[in-house]
Structure formats: C-alpha cells, structure tokens
C-alpha cells in the first residue's frame with residue numbers, strides 16, 4: 001500500500017505550501033475526490049507547479065488506477081509536444097489559473113478541490129501496476145518516458161525511511177521542482193507515506209529554506225546547487241547557520257556534492273550533509289545513513305533490498321571494495337523501472353538479465369559505501385541537478401535560422417556543477433542562400449532553447465566559432481572544444 005495514513009488519517013498536518021496547509025483528513029478527502037475523477041483514465045498529465053495543488057493532484061491520481069505524467073510547467077513547445085504525443089494523456093490536472101499551451105489545453109481537466117470532504121480513498125491498485133511516467137534526457141533525441149511501478153515507490157521509500165530513521169514525527173522541507181523523482185517521490189510521497197509533514201518552500205531561496213528550518217522542519221532535501229548557496233549564506237549569516245545546524249538531517253542528491261561544500265557547511269553549522277544516489281529509472285540506490293555518515297564524499301552503501309554491482313566494459317564484476325577499482329554501476333532490485341515508454345530498443349540497451357546499467361562510474365570503499373567518480377557519456381550534462389542531453393540542445397540550436405552548426409558541452413561550474421556551453425557557427429551573411437540572416441546574440445540563442453525545450457536546458461555560455469573541429473568521419477571532436485583561457 002502506498003499511502004496507509006490516508007486510509008486512517010492521523011490528526012496531523014500533511015502538507016504546507018503557498019500560505020495554505022492541509023491536514024491528513026482534508027488530504028484524504030481532496031485526493032479521494034481527484035481519484036474518483038481519474039479512475040478509468042489510462043494516463044493523467046499533471047502540470048506540476050510547485051504547489052499543494054500538484055501534491056494533491058498526484059496523490060489523487062496514485063489512489064486511482066491511472067498513471068501520473070508530471071510535466072514541467074516551464075516546458076518548451078518542442079518538448080511538450082513530444083511528451084504529450086508519447087504519453088498520450090487523456091486528462092490534465094492544472095491549477096485553475098494556469099495558462100496552458102495548446103496540446104494540454106485541449107485535454108479534459110480534472111479539478112483539484114483542496115476543501116473537498118467526504119469521499120473515502122478507493123482500494124489501491126496492485127503493487128506491480130504502473131504509477132508514473134517521468135521524462136528524462138538521453139545523449140541524443142528527445143527525452144524518454146520512464147515508466148515506474150508502484151512497487152518501486154513502496155520498496156524505495158521504505159528503505160529510505162529505515163536508513164534515515166524517518167518517521168511521522170519528521171517535518172520535511174524543500175524547494176525542489178515537482179516533476180522529477182527527487183522532489184515528487186522522495187519529497188512529497190516520502191512524508192505522506194509515513195504520516196509526516198511536508199512544508200514546500202516554493203521556489204528556492206536561502207531565506208525560505210532557513211525560515212522553514214528555524215520554524216521546526218527537521219529534514220531538508222536539496223540538490224548541490226542549493227547547498228552551495230546555503231553554504232555561502234551560512235558562512236555569512238549566523239541565523240542561517242543556526243537554522244541549518246538545528247536540522248536532524250540535511251540530504252543532498254541528484255548530482256555530486258563536492259567535499260568542499262560538505263566541509264564548508266559542517267564548519268559553519270556543525271552538521272554534516274549526507275548524500276544519496278539515484279536515477280529516474282531506479283529511484284534511489286545508495287544512501288548514507290542517519291547518524292553514521294561513513295566515508296566523506298561517498299553516497300553510502302546500497303539501500304536495503306537493492307543490489308549494486310561495479311562492472312567492467314564486458315559486463316564482468318570488478319568489485320574490489322578497495323576504494324580504487326572503478327567500474328560502471330549496475331543495479332538490480334525492486335526499485336527498477338518497468339521500461340522506457342514506446343522505446344523497447346532503448347530499454348534493451350540498458351536492462352540485461354534484470355540488471356540496469358546506470359552509465360555512472362564508481363568505486364567501492366572497504367566499508368561498502370559507493371563513491372561516484374564520473375559518467376560514461378560525456379554528452380550527458382548534469383546542471384543544477386537536472387540531466388540534459390547535448391544532442392537535444394544541439395538539435396534545438398540548429399532549428400534557429402541563424403545557426404549553421406552547433407555543438408554542446410558541459411563545463412565545470414562552481415554553482416551548477418556543470419554549465420551547458422554552446423559552440424555555434426553562425427550562417428554566412430546571406431544565410432548560404434538568398435535570405436539574409438541577422439547574427440544572433442547569446443541571449444537570443446538562450447531564449448530560443450528555453451522556449452523550445454525548457455529554461456534549465458538553455459546554454460549559460462555561447463561561444464561563436466568559425467568552424468567546429470571534426471575528425472575524418474566529419475564527427476565533431478568535442479575534446480578539442482575547450483574554454484579560451486580568459487573565459488570563466
């Protein structure tokens with residue numbers, strides 16, 4: 001069962017956000033009303049604004065037999081078209097005042113009434129039934145829909161609760177987006193499954209997070225970009241340091257948290273941030289435990305019930321637990337996804353004999369904890385905790401009338417971890433033909449990618465070049481694309 005507290009609501013606040021709060025009693029009523037409208041629909045799109053509306057909409061859909069498809073409300077036209085075509089939702093849940101673009105506006109709306117009362121949650125679907133489709137980027141092509149079963153959610157949230165000693169007494173706060181597994185599964189379903197409380201802080205700001213922690217939140221979930229900002233603030237402002245220091249658990253994930261940031265926060269607050277490691281396809285695989293952080297900079301041991309192998313290029317185990325021998329992380333366990341929607345080819349590429357190949361490279365410490373060392377594909381960029389494929393950004397750039405050639409790379413960035421960099425050859429004055437083209441500015445290209453894909457996929461740096469370096473086959477040699485010395 002995904003939500004035991006909704007069958008017998010405790011007398012406690014479940015959700016707080018946007019100036020409102022909902023008790024478990026109210027949540028059970030409003031989510032059950034959504035479930036009644038969602039029942040019998042195969043997939044329901046969720047216009048996932050960071051709001052209680054989204055939380056209740058998702059919980060309601062999960063109480064029904066429908067599958068939830070969370071969508072970034074800032075998604076661009078091209079990505080949205082793909083997501084709607086690929087997942088074929090038959091209804092949408094969106095805040096009443098949302099300005100919905102064409103392909104979702106045409107769908108029937110399911111209303112969320114935060115004040116609805118009376119209805120009882122229906123019996124939950126079986127554990128193997130699908131629960132979610134989340135979209136995640138690959139190196140090339142449009143994002144793939146990851147179909148997650150309910151079993152992955154229940155087993156994974158159970159494992160995290162055990163290693164973090166996470167209970168109904170915990171009050172979680174975060175400001176994560178609600179269209180990825182981090183913010184939605186860990187950050188919303190996690191506390192609700194336990195009968196605890198989520199205080200969603202809206203869009204991320206140090207003040208909002210520090211305010212929630214000072215006001216009684218016991219746990220914080222964030223991506224390294226957020227901890228970078230919190231570290232700087234905690235060093236300068238004793239109230240921020242005190243707020244962080246008072247938390248029971250500070251957890252980072254979705255991208256590597258540099259040891260430098262862990263040390264800065266520990267020095268300023270007395271708290272050590274712990275890490276957990278996951279992917280959309282597996283939810284979480286490893287986590288440092290509450291109260292026994294283990295090796296600094298590691299992501300902790302495998303979660304209970306999850307098998308983590310390190311393998312070589314031939315798929316042979318190379319596990320040495322020596323902190324040195326590197327292998328690709330392969331995962332097996334109840335946390336695995338079902339398949340990529342409509343992409344049996346892509347599923348076959350990464351799932352073999354029940355094992356999922358993550359593409360991440362890691363070593364194992366003598367105490368069993370895993371240290372993530374890098375990634376196989378240089379064409380996948382993790383920026384601010386969002387995964388972005390170089391290929392999708394290149395394709396979007398090439399759709400700009402003034403772009404003749406484009407290559408995209410990731411460069412280290414203190415704040416974002418990696419920054420998306422676009423290398424662009426502009427069309428000749430006459431556009432190579434009769435039409436004249438105006439040379440674009442970096443901002444034009446940023447806005448162009450933001451509007452086609454999503455703002456987080458926009459290049460943060462654009463470098464105009466006369467030509468791209470290519471090998472004899474005509475393939476771009478990305479290793480030859482390096483920042484000029486005087487560039488940050």
Ligand code: MLC
Pocket residue numbers: 074176177180181182183203204223225226253254255276277278279280383384385386387446447450451455456458
């Ligand atoms: C900026 N904006 C634009 C724009 N430029 N809008 C339109 N066009 C443009 N050209 C808007 C943005 O939408 C945003 O609005 C605001 O301006 C600031 O945008 P930004 O500069 O992109 O924000 P930034 O500071 O870079 O964001 C940092 C961040 C964010 C940490 C808040 O990166 C973030 O939320 N990261 C979380 C990623 C995450 O949840 N990953 C989990 C994946 S699951 P607005 O309104 O939004 O402020 C996974 C598995 C696992 O990885 O292990 O967890």
Ligand code: AMP
Pocket residue numbers: 136137252253254255256257275276277278279280281299358360372375382385386387
């Ligand atoms: P996504 O496809 O957005 O779910 O991103 C999954 C990827 O995020 C993983 O394959 C890792 O590369 C990265 N990741 C998640 N958590 C961590 C972590 N704690 N440390 C390093 N990388 C991480």
